[in-house]
Amino acid sequence: MKYLFGLSALLMFPLAYGRDCSAPPVRNSDQAVCYATAYADKNGLAHGSSFKRKVAKGKTTWNVHFEDTRAETRGAGWEAEVDMATGTVTRFKSYKGDSKNR
Incomplete structure (x- = not known):
């Protein structure tokens, strides 16, 4: 019974952010x-x-930039600043990219 309870608790409460x-x-x-x-x-x-x-290191944050490399989404992507002390994202910015077809 304890085993079943433990297993159901894991299924009901997923890990934070899904990553360790x-x-x-x-x-x-x-x-x-x-x-x-x-x-x-x-x-x-x-x-x-x-x-x-x-990835670039600043004085108090890390700047992590993800750029989409597919041809149809030139320039699209997003970036986030991760606070060094807490690990939280303090700033987020996204880029739409160029959707013009040649």
Whole structure:
């Protein structure tokens, strides 16, 4: 009975963000990408294999940029600033890209 209760609790309460990022502070680019990807999963943002990642370190935040590399979505993408101390996304910006066909 205890086993069944434990299993049902896991099914009812999914893991936070669906990812296991290491605890803050954010010390390297891999951790920053993990937190940005968790934010993307939570908010339904695309970040798959067709996205090119760029990560830059600032004074207090990591800037994680995802750019869509597919031909039909030139310039589309999004970026998030991840706070180094807390691991939370403090700023988000998205880009529509050029939808003109040649």
